[in-house]
Amino acid sequence: MKTETPSRHDATMHDSPLTIGGRAFQSRLMVGTGKYPDNAAMLRAIEASGAEIVTVAVRRVDLDRSKDSSVLHHLDPKRFFLLANTAGCYTATDAVRYARLGREAGFNDFVKLEVIGDEETLLPEVQGLLEAAKILVKEDFKVLAYTNEDLVTALRLEDAGCSAVMPLASPIGSGLGLLNPFSVRTIKRRLQVPVVVDAGVGTASDACVTMEQGVDGILMNTAIAAAQDPVAMARAMRLAVEAGRAAFLAGRMPRREVAFPSSPTEGMLD
């Protein structure tokens, strides 16, 4: 049904879906599945976030305990798009190995590629990242590359055939928010492939400000999982991502260094 006046939902309703590697997604919020107090809380938080893309890690099966660590017992792969990561890998060789195992365990050719270079900051090792990206693209993976906020690295990742480039807002699990909006904006402006900010948001305002930069999406885990109420925070993040995206599409007013009255200056009493 067409209405004459735009409804208040139009900004998001008229947004195009986020398309990565030929697949369209309605939600611009992607969430991780790590660090939740329990699986029930994880599932409820993911539902509250509205996310379609959900990241998972590849790890050894626990041989001795019958502990139910498999995330697939809780997440229906028909309902969520499971994105395997290569978290914990410090070399291109390891990351490629984990990516191949993830593809075999999973349901798609997508991989969130991480090659870490430093234990304290978990900042990416960009040479290994590029090397792994090239190998995986050749093997027909859709590579979503976690990187720092360096434009040149982002450009090289795009050249290497990555399906999305994922600069960090701040270090993984830090909750420091978007430290370098200028660099993230520059990356978004210069790349053709989707730019999804991955890691570092701490609360809803961080997510909102990040989306206001015009990026295509956000991936987060700790900000939701480590909140006092993960389900409530997941909802806050959903709203923040929608609000930030809507504000970006709306186009903000110019910044001014001086005040400008909102009420008429004429018609004042003598």
Added chain:
Amino acid sequence: MNAKVDVVINGERRSVPPGVTLLELLAELALDPRAVVVEHNRQIVRRPALGDVRVAPGDAIELVHFVGGG
């Protein structure tokens, strides 16, 4: 007789019957072949081939699945 052979599964040394297939190994470990990915000496072995691959002494086998992660 019935000597067992040593292999390394998920980093742990384990004794298994000689000539056991990967599929039989999973059964022995009570693991559902649909729920794990098997890497045998750094090569991924797909589900349909699990019954064809026999383990040899010193083989390195990794059994992995998806866990929570970001």
